[in-house]
Amino acid sequence: MPRTLLIDPVTRIEGHAKITVRLDDAGAVQDTRFHVTEFRGFEAFCRGRSVYEMPALTARTCGICPVSHVLTGAKAGDAVLGVEPPPAARALRRMMNLGQILQSHSLSFFHLSAPDLLLGFDSAPGARNVFGLIDAEPEIARRGIRMRRFGQEVIAALGGRKIHPAWAVPGGVLGNIDPEAVERLRAEHETIVHDAKWAWARYGELVDAHPAEVAAFGDFPSLFFGIVSPDGAWEHHDGLLRFIDAEGNRVGEDFPAERYAEFIGEVADADTYLKSPYHLGAQGGAPVGPQAPGTYRVGPLARVNLAERMGTPLADAALADFRGEFGRVPLGSFHYHGARLIEILACAEQLGELLNDPELGSGPLRAEAGINRLRGVGVSEAPRGTLFHDYRVDEDGRITGVRMIIATGHNNLAMNRTIGQIAEAFVKGPDVAEGALNRIEAGIRAYDPCLSCSTHAVGQMPLVLRVEAADGTLLRELAR
Ligand code: NI
Numbered sequence: 107m108p109r110t111l112l113i114d115p116v117t118r119i120e121g122h123a124k125i126t127v128r129l130d131d132a133g134a135v136q137d138t139r140f141h142v143t144e145f146r147g148f149e150a151f152c153r154g155r156s157v158y159e160m161p162a163l164t165a166r167t168c169g170i171c172p173v174s175h176v177l178t179g180a181k182a183g184d185a186v187l188g189v190e191p192p193p194a195a196r197a198l199r200r201m202m203n204l205g206q207i208l209q210s211h212s213l214s215f216f217h218l219s220a221p222d223l224l225l226g227f228d229s230a231p232g233a234r235n236v237f238g239l240i241d242a243e244p245e246i247a248r249r250g251i252r253m254r255r256f257g258q259e260v261i262a263a264l265g266g267r268k269i270h271p272a273w274a275v276p277g278g279v280l281g282n283i284d285p286e287a288v289e290r291l292r293a294e295h296e297t298i299v300h301d302a303k304w305a306w307a308r309y310g311e312l313v314d315a316h317p318a319e320v321a322a323f324g325d326f327p328s329l330f331f332g333i334v335s336p337d338g339a340w341e342h343h344d345g346l347l348r349f350i351d352a353e354g355n356r357v358g359e360d361f362p363a364e365r366y367a368e369f370i371g372e373v374a375d376a377d378t379y380l381k382s383p384y385h386l387g388a389q390g391g392a393p394v395g396p397q398a399p400g401t402y403r404v405g406p407l408a409r410v411n412l413a414e415r416m417g418t419p420l421a422d423a424a425l426a427d428f429r430g431e432f433g434r435v436p437l438g439s440f441h442y443h444g445a446r447l448i449e450i451l452a453c454a455e456q457l458g459e460l461l462n463d464p465e466l467g468s469g470p471l472r473a474e475a476g477i478n479r480l481r482g483v484g485v486s487e488a489p490r491g492t493l494f495h496d497y498r499v500d501e502d503g504r505i506t507g508v509r510m511i512i513a514t515g516h517n518n519l520a521m522n523r524t525i526g527q528i529a530e531a532f533v534k535g536p537d538v539a540e541g542a543l544n545r546i547e548a549g550i551r552a553y554d555p556c557l558s559c560s561t562h563a564v565g566q567m568p569l570v571l572r573v574e575a576a577d578g579t580l581l582r583e584l585a586r
Pocket residue numbers: 167168169170171172556557558559560
């Protein structure tokens with residue numbers, strides 16, 4: 107009788123989801139699925155609201171990445187007004203996004219993934235968390251906490267200490283950076299760069315310690331997608347969108363945000379609220395499954411693979427190491443961790459450049475205009491990957507339609523395929539070891555999915571793992 111192993115919900119990722127592993131009669135893996143089970147109709151809730159309210163309103167889609175929604179909503183608003191924000195506003199927005207990527211990556215790597223990577227995927231589940239890490243490797247835990255706090259302080263210096271910093275608005279930003287905070291951040295900046303460099307130096311050792319996971323955590327050819335700067339450097343906020351293939355060749359032309367629907371289709375699945383975007387060009391517009399060539403990945407690994415260079419000295423040196431070791435386009439999703447560490451370094455270095463720029467925050471901060479276009483698309487790189495906000499408005503600037511594509515959605519097909527690979531490598535029959543279940547979760551966690559965002563619902567996950575037979579009988583339950 108086929109059996110179903112259910113991991114519900116996935117722990118140490120943000121939101122609510124479950125993973126099902128179905129075994130055939132011989133106990134071999136037959137099918138794997140990643141389901142997202144919460145939903146709140148946020149797009150409908152936005153209809154009739156002013157485009158000026160959208161950055162603050164969409165920030166409420168997620169308790170984890172409000173900054174990414176504020177910045178992307180403001181950019182969609184820029185497009186509706188038909189203006190480009192003044193240079194000072196653009197620099198401050200970039201600064202906030204760097205702070206957001208730094209703090210979010212620090213959480214993902216040091217708090218959520220480092221326990222597995224440093225203590226082992228089979229280590230005692232009760233200690234396989236940030237507290238266990240503090241006991242075993244206090245130095246890495248301490249530096250991770252410090253890096254995250256620095257990123258959070260950059261955000262607070264710009265947007266204030268509110269949970270949803272609705273500071274970026276259509277046309278620019280509402281306030282300048284706090285000059286006292288700039289002094290404090292300058293004083294701490296070198297320590298953060300040093301910590302980031304130290305963390306990167308440990309990556310090779312983590313890879314060497316986990317060869318089976320490196321091979322099984324989503325190692326397959328796919329497209330990669332994200333923003334690139336016009337000169338090919340790593341980018342996170344302004345620029346064109348690009349697809350590359352598994353060899354690093356451009357797929358089609360680079361394109362601006364408002365043309366995304368020419369290149370990206372979405373397939374809905376009855377099984378999950380998370381839609382699966384896919385690259386249209388590879389399939390001529392037909393819906394594709396997880397094994398199909400329309401699959402692409404976004405986020406740290408995609409951005410690093412897209413970039414010709416990072417654009418700052420230490421991050422460029424790290425990128426050269428990364429490519430020397432794993433090739434021009436590393437394909438394994440385990441390497442999201444390495445790409446995240448390279449991006450931490452780039453963020454730390456670029457924040458230093460901004461903090462020491464004597465022109466920072468000087469000049470106008472907001473371009474004023476009326477409603478000049480009835481549609482506006484904003485795009486930005488959230489820590490987890492490319493985030494689109496697509497607004498349609500009436501002549502008074504009231505929202506008539508909203509479509510969002512979030513990072514976790516872009517990665518949905520790739521995450522499904524990753525679970526299948528891990529299950530094939532580590533699940534042998536129904537008597538599944540705890541470490542195998544943990545690896546399935548960890549494979550998803552490598553993408554750092556934000557399920558709050560992807561379902562537009564805010565929720566706290568209980569920490570329980572369930573293993574069930576096909577008829578729903580509970581075989582095992584693991585609580586953390
Ligand atoms: Ni989110």
